Amino acid sequence: MNNITRRDFLDKGAVSLLKLSLGLYLADAAFPWPAHAKEDQSIFDNFPIPEITSASEHYLQQIDLKPAVSARKWRLAITGEVKKPLELAYYDFNKIERFSILNTLKCIGDPVGGKQAGHARWEGVRLRTLLRMAKIRSTAKDIVFHAVDGYSDSIPAARALGGEVLLAINMNGKRITKGHGFPIRAIVPNIYGMKNVKWIDRIEVTSYDYQGYWQKQGWSETAEIKTFSTILKAGISGAKSPALIAGVAYAGSRGISAVQISVEDGPWENVILKPAMSKYSWNLWAYKLESRAGSDVTVKIRAVERNGDVQQKGGWLARAYPDGVDGYHTIRVTDDI
Template sequence: MASPETSSPPKPSAQESLVAGGGAGLLAGLASSGCMLLLNAFAHGVSLPEQVGATITALMPLSLFQFLQQLIGDEAKRYLLVCVILGQCLVFAASGSLYMLARRRFLFKPGLGPRLGDGFVLAALLWLFAGLVVLPLTGAGLFGATLSIGWFNSMWSLAVSGLVFALLFPLAYHWLTASRIREEQRRAEVRERRQTLLRRGLILGGVGLLAAFAFRFITQGAHAPTVTLRGFKSRIVPPPQPNYGPIVPVPHLSSEITPNDQYYVVSKNLLADPVVNGQSWSLTIGGQVEQPYTLTYAELLTLPRRRQYESMMCISNEVGGPYMSNALWEGIPLNVLLQRARPKPGATKVVFSCADDYSDSIHLTKALEPTTLLAVRMNGQTLPERHGYPLRLLVPGIYGMKHAKWITRIQVVNYDYQGYWQQRGWSDEAQIRMTTRIDTPLDGSRLQAGSLTYIAGVAFSGERGISEVDVSFDLGQSWQRATLKRPLSALTWVLWELPWRVPSQAGSYTITARAIDLQGNVQDPRPAPPLPDGASGYHTITIVVA
């Protein structure tokens, strides 16, 4: 009879192989996913979560996309990234379980768990699955061949992430199975603990979602006062003459020029924006042109430049939202580059392709306007990385999604090109809708009865300018005209201000603001969500007089 010292370890059951393999796959997969995200952020590697997330948003019905955006808000893409990463880790876990079951059936030797070679075999299978199945399904081609980083960067970065998985998988398996006997004794306790944690997690998650929904439901006007439309005119003829004058600096009023580090940032990328090397970067101008050519960054900087103040607003900005900023830009007029290339007859659009595989287009007539710039500087500084270094587009009068960043290629085409967000249901024309924002007082502020305060904010109408801003204290039944600060250019927002004597009677008061552009068009009072053409409606706040 064999002694305990010489007897072979008991052969794991199918259930034990399944659980241990899944756990090892999950732990090694978490490390591999982290490596993948780091390589994507710092070494131009491919990120499967980014690619899968983009595919999910493309396939998502427009109504569902809008509902989730309104429910979760601007953090929706972060939640999506987390969900995709968790899904990827579950795939790792499932692969570990299946591999150990297959190994147990065909290759198992009693007493031996997975060796280093097993980790490499499983990692190789996952590498092939990612390159030959997952990436093609997301539209990136075999091993990401159609991505801007190319197939080579995709292959090696997936290989490095796979190496991390291969090294950790067998170690994690043996670590998980080392205390199998002790865990058997504690299985009931662990099961009960997991069930308790699961119940608590589900409860907390549900409460969190309900709280987020309730917060947005309350703050975004589910029961907001309705502005009266009685006597509303969509256009005033002749247009009002702007009431320019000095304004008093007050807390919370937007600065006329937004500092670079405070300028709003929105991109399609779930985690990391591209970091472009200006020394190796080049810009290709081609498509339906007589003379295609390429420029280096140094050559681009030698071309004549134009400076202009211009404001920008994101199409996903809610009424009164923060995604609106103003800066002094410096760049090369796009028409200079296009005229050198000489577009062919029949050309209708100009397409911009970017280092993060984003793309969009504008009409050729818009591209030839002198104010459409390829910006290289922002507020007197080299264009920051987060704002598109080395080159971004500026298109006055059109929402920010058209202002492509990290541009690498410009193509003139003779068809109706639909860009990244247009394929997901957003407007292609994307003309900015007039908006007014109340910056101060803050919504929900408590003001002292009888005190003098200032109601102030910004108004913006793309390149159509602002002739008047009005403030109402009775939901639009009457309006008081605010003073405008003369704008820095015809392409920027306008700062406005109205002194107001706070009523002596305590209570809650509603303040509403609207704008009129230089053509006499009155801001649309009808509430509409950002998707698909940009938000509309009047910004309304409530203050409390004590």
């Protein structure tokens, strides 16, 4: 169980939200406010948690060293069950219609309360566009992403043709860094990070069910992100002031209708919830905990989906293997005032 003192809140100042220029096609219209979200949203002004995660703060995960790829020499091949195999250079992507999406990524191996999650705006071209250019065959079953470092994973062809899977070249308005997959990475909404393959140099269309790197080791093939809620900040801004407990919650396109907190195993209370920026965006949330001088307080958090389903309880001993962890993030807040 994590120990976070109320003074941890002072570690970082306010974080400005990233604002990107308009003009790109967006597939992510903002969600309407949940019915209960009538609270004063001013608490999210100068909030200590950024709604958009910078490239430097966004989690990174790979099976080997980050490969160095030259934009000038790099090529993307599209092969397999297509009538017209393609080979594209990096700068060919400037000639194809751009698409932008806000998306939350999370590592399937992230434990309860872990920080291997991030929310960013990705820009590139629809995978569907390239598959149509290659004249994908009706026999297609899986779309396999092959990476420069030898990693591979796949998604069903039906999902790839749905229109929201992206081959991203930019992150938050800037060229994707080497760590995040330069020159091209996949962004597959609703799916854990392992299928959002980085450093792609070949896309193979197969007529069979392809088993990727992690599937061969028993991890989930569908890899749908489970609902999660995480406490990222627990702090106090001054003596005898209420402590701010804050974090993020996400349920994929299922959406979040409420985030709830329990203090000292008491009844569940709704926290203040900020509407999500898009259907694939996480929600920021906040709760003001009254000061209890001289005592420590245990708090736990859970999320409720828009259809009323409550996040799975799981437990601290729950394992991420094979399809992601369930559990309520629980911390002990130390009152040292």
